[in-house]
Amino acid sequence: xxxxxxxxxxxxxxxxxxxxxxxxxxxDELGLTGTKYGCGVAAxxxxxxxxxxxxxxxxxLPLADVWDEVTTIEGFxxxxxxxxxxxxxxxxxxxxxxYCQPGQILQAAALLAENPTPDDAAINAAMxxxxxxxxxxxxxxxxxxxxxxxxxxx
Amino acid sequence: MTKSKKGSKLGRITRRTxxxxxxxxxxxxAFGIWQVxxxxxxxxxxxxxATLNPYLIIDGxxxxxxxxxxxxxxxxxxxxxxxxxxxxxxxxxxxRHWHGPPSAAYYNGALMHGALPVADYAMKxxxxxxxxxxxxxxxxxxxxxxxxxxxxxxxxxRMRLAGAGAREALKAVAADRLGVEVAQxxxxxxxxxxxxGTKLPYGELAAEAATRPVPQPALxxxxxxxxxxxxxxxxxxxxxxxxxxxxxxxxxxxxxxxxALRLCPYPGGRVAGFNPDPALAxxxxxxxxxxxxxxxxxxxNTWAAMQGAQALEVDWQRGDLPDSIEAMFDRIAEAFDDRRxxxxxxxxxxxxxxxxxxxxxxxxxxxxxxHHATMEPMSATALLEEGHLTxxxxxxxxxxxxxxxxxxxxxxxxxxxxxxxxxxxxFGRRAESDFTHYAAKLAAALPGTPIRLTYSxxxxxxxxxxxxxxIARMRGAVADGRAVAFDAQVAASSVSHQAIARMTGxxxxxPDKGHVEGLFDQPYAIxxxxxRGYLADLDVPVGFWRAVGNSQNAFxxxxxIDELAHAAGADPLAFRxxxxxxxxxxxxxxxxxxxxxxxxxxxxEGRAQGVAFCHSFGTPTAQVxxxxxxxxxxxxxxxxxxxxxxxxxxxxxxxxxxxxxxIYGLSAAVTGQITFADGMVEQRNFPDYDALxxxxxxxxxxxxxxxxPHMGGVGEPGTPPAAPALANAVFALTGERVRTxxxxxxxxxxx
Ligand code: FES
Ligand code: FES
Numbered sequence: 001x002x003x004x005x006x007x008x009x010x011x012x013x014x015x016x017x018x019x020x021x022x023x024x025x026x027x028d029e030l031g032l033t034g035t036k037y038g039c040g041v042a043a044x045x046x047x048x049x050x051x052x053x054x055x056x057x058x059x060x061l062p063l064a065d066v067w068d069e070v071t072t073i074e075g076f077x078x079x080x081x082x083x084x085x086x087x088x089x090x091x092x093x094x095x096x097x098x099y100c101q102p103g104q105i106l107q108a109a110a111l112l113a114e115n116p117t118p119d120d121a122a123i124n125a126a127m128x129x130x131x132x133x134x135x136x137x138x139x140x141x142x143x144x145x146x147x148x149x150x151x152x153x154x
Numbered sequence: 155m156t157k158s159k160k161g162s163k164l165g166r167i168t169r170r171t172x173x174x175x176x177x178x179x180x181x182x183x184a185f186g187i188w189q190v191x192x193x194x195x196x197x198x199x200x201x202x203x204a205t206l207n208p209y210l211i212i213d214g215x216x217x218x219x220x221x222x223x224x225x226x227x228x229x230x231x232x233x234x235x236x237x238x239x240x241x242x243x244x245x246x247x248x249x250r251h252w253h254g255p256p257s258a259a260y261y262n263g264a265l266m267h268g269a270l271p272v273a274d275y276a277m278k279x280x281x282x283x284x285x286x287x288x289x290x291x292x293x294x295x296x297x298x299x300x301x302x303x304x305x306x307x308x309x310x311x312r313m314r315l316a317g318a319g320a321r322e323a324l325k326a327v328a329a330d331r332l333g334v335e336v337a338q339x340x341x342x343x344x345x346x347x348x349x350x351g352t353k354l355p356y357g358e359l360a361a362e363a364a365t366r367p368v369p370q371p372a373l374x375x376x377x378x379x380x381x382x383x384x385x386x387x388x389x390x391x392x393x394x395x396x397x398x399x400x401x402x403x404x405x406x407x408x409x410x411x412x413x414a415l416r417l418c419p420y421p422g423g424r425v426a427g428f429n430p431d432p433a434l435a436x437x438x439x440x441x442x443x444x445x446x447x448x449x450x451x452x453x454x455n456t457w458a459a460m461q462g463a464q465a466l467e468v469d470w471q472r473g474d475l476p477d478s479i480e481a482m483f484d485r486i487a488e489a490f491d492d493r494r495x496x497x498x499x500x501x502x503x504x505x506x507x508x509x510x511x512x513x514x515x516x517x518x519x520x521x522x523x524x525h526h527a528t529m530e531p532m533s534a535t536a537l538l539e540e541g542h543l544t545x546x547x548x549x550x551x552x553x554x555x556x557x558x559x560x561x562x563x564x565x566x567x568x569x570x571x572x573x574x575x576x577x578x579x580x581f582g583r584r585a586e587s588d589f590t591h592y593a594a595k596l597a598a599a600l601p602g603t604p605i606r607l608t609y610s611x612x613x614x615x616x617x618x619x620x621x622x623x624x625i626a627r628m629r630g631a632v633a634d635g636r637a638v639a640f641d642a643q644v645a646a647s648s649v650s651h652q653a654i655a656r657m658t659g660x661x662x663x664x665p666d667k668g669h670v671e672g673l674f675d676q677p678y679a680i681x682x683x684x685x686r687g688y689l690a691d692l693d694v695p696v697g698f699w700r701a702v703g704n705s706q707n708a709f710x711x712x713x714x715i716d717e718l719a720h721a722a723g724a725d726p727l728a729f730r731x732x733x734x735x736x737x738x739x740x741x742x743x744x745x746x747x748x749x750x751x752x753x754x755x756x757x758x759e760g761r762a763q764g765v766a767f768c769h770s771f772g773t774p775t776a777q778v779x780x781x782x783x784x785x786x787x788x789x790x791x792x793x794x795x796x797x798x799x800x801x802x803x804x805x806x807x808x809x810x811x812x813x814x815x816x817i818y819g820l821s822a823a824v825t826g827q828i829t830f831a832d833g834m835v836e837q838r839n840f841p842d843y844d845a846l847x848x849x850x851x852x853x854x855x856x857x858x859x860x861x862x863p864h865m866g867g868v869g870e871p872g873t874p875p876a877a878p879a880l881a882n883a884v885f886a887l888t889g890e891r892v893r894t895x896x897x898x899x900x901x902x903x904x905x
Contacts (some may be wrong), residue, residue, distance in 0.1 A: 017437055020457050028412050028455035033404035034397020036578070037456070038529055039611045043840040046529065073397030082396070089395040093387065093806055096814060097227030098394030099529040099578030105395060124849035131840060133529040133579050134227045135817030137851045139810070 008075025018064030023047045034073035045130030048103035055110035073102035088147035096134035197257035204360040209316040212360035222260035223305040224550045226580030228869045229807035232388045241317030243341040253574040256552030322369040327359045385806030402547040403533035407604040414459035417448035419834045422473025433462035479829040489645035489688040496665035498674035502682035507639035511631030520894045521706035522827035524621035530578020531614040532589035536597035537604040548577030550585040558587040562594035582698030616835045619697025622646040626710035632722040639682040672707030677738035704770040704874040712766035712878030740862040741774040747796035752778040764883025768874035772866025773799040777875040781883040787902040790852040800862035815872020821845035823877035
């Protein structure tokens, strides 16, 4: 039975087993490789996407259970039109290897949507599920504060 | 054998190079500060535009700088491109970069710096000259390797000369065209400017400049630099925050199939037999392929491939390693009874000094196996078409990967085109070529089908090339507040011997410097100072983990120095300084800096500090870690780093690497260990091989000094002091010594 999902505003009908995790649907079936695989067990956050604005681990979300529209990093901002969070990431030169960063950014997006001016404790609580083996946490924290300030001015 | 023209752009480039590149490159090689005069061939031959040397392609307005080192997060592409751009006079926004092909032209001349049996800090002028001659050997061997924190050191002159030579060649062409003297011309933002205001863009001059001998201009004085010495926007940043940066696991090709592996869980073991049917029954699985020491499953998507790989029924033939981690440590300890491999330091008479001393110490330390745990699991994409293999993967040694892939596919290295992608972390793991090997085998089994291989995290974790487990036996003595004897013996498997055998098929003998680095080469003035290395006869696959030998040896050295300071009744930082001040000034200065930054000796109520130091990869680095007890568990609250890599080319990148190295080292020290039970790795995924996260990472301050007369690396030196600084802080807070890692075995840590 085909499953329908809407990703970055485009509707897709996919003939795949319903238990296929959204992560692999995005990466291998739809070619949206900005969403990364790190662990497959919801322990690293590399695969984080937004479903109806909520941060979700795509590796642990079966295709059949996707309940609303999906936004991936590709739909969040582009090199030509960076989202404010991405611009803050660039100002703070936050990425090193970069592999965890799409997930970090979308996790931060969900945080700021809920709490436009998070303090350090709120950032810790929201971001600690997202692993970064390069240790970019200090720059990410600074970028989130900066983005929050920039977005509240806008 | 025939070589396919289709899909092998670089194959064509290599052949055309002989025609196009020869003239230009003879000039490139004339930048001869190198001992070996024979020119390196320019591997570049762009389809449009002109190449002036192996580092530069000018095509209209586009300035492409070749950055032939692995970008694994350390920012090297940005710094390398800036070296060329600085002398070339182009705007930073104009610069594009490309990793370039595997080529001997991109040999790493600094790699052999570490080959001399001498402590870096104590290298005399003649020794540095000799190391440069050895660098020439690296040129002859064509070692294009990213490792040992050497990339910037190696490129510092070479790539600036490439920029300067190209600039002067462009000016010479402009002078002829305009009928003026070269000396009257200036360059700016990718253009040659004439006194009358005429502007000639480089793109209009490049084709002709590429056919001329390249002048050998002097390099600019650093006081004139516009790009170097500043924190530049990284060239890879926008791609990495928009998900458009391409990793080995992101390659998209028509007809692409995805692959997963099921590898033998017993190191050194193989497949005795298997039943493919349960895998083939998984929807989407197309092929199951025997790889001898494992099985590959090829499917429509990676999920189906991983499900298939898990479903396989396999009989494994075990290797002959000890079953358990305890038995492995017993084997490591046996090495102390064998002949020693090295005695890299042997000053004075430690036996006598220890037996004469009223206060002597004898202690044993242990460090566990560690995994690199790169964020991106190992991955590679491969396509075999008409006898030609095209390969996309992140790697730290393109030529080794090219050769390994060729062997796996049964073709010659010339029949392999390798595209080096971004890497989701390297830390030494991607110098190994196992993933290239398997991808090439799968592609060779399915000609015409592009195969994208991604290791599952579980397979990645079970098949690491580990930081070796090690045991150190330390003896020492103090008198009148000073260390009078320091005698270290360390036993572990040899990374160098194992890796050289794996990479070249040749056995290497002789003393292994890397095995004892971080122990024998530290700038302490101790009259009776001896360091001996013993190689464990244990074939657990080991590899180059960030900072290599320094990572465990700094733990041994600096924890023991702390114990000696305690025995001498001295402050640990003042004790270190007292032994370092006359031995190596830049090292003493980083200690002084970190003392000042951390307000050493005055931690807030309820907190404690620990200090450690390591001189590694040419960069003395000192760290102070502050620890607190919160609700019964320990928490790392703050950390300070002072380092001296000599001249700093990009302070933002240096700072990021220092923070990164510290966090990597602390993560390992707190929870990192790979253990074995029943012959298999016990850790499977991040839940049992975790790292510091946003809520457990300390507040970090970094200070970069520039007193060091020699340029050092920055990618690794932040890691070695982290574990001992933390362990010493634990002692300061709790009164309990840590002599075995990870700390979580002994203490409850908030992670
Ligand atoms: S891949 Fe989904 S959380 Fe790690
Ligand atoms: S930037 Fe490399 S894992 Fe986060």
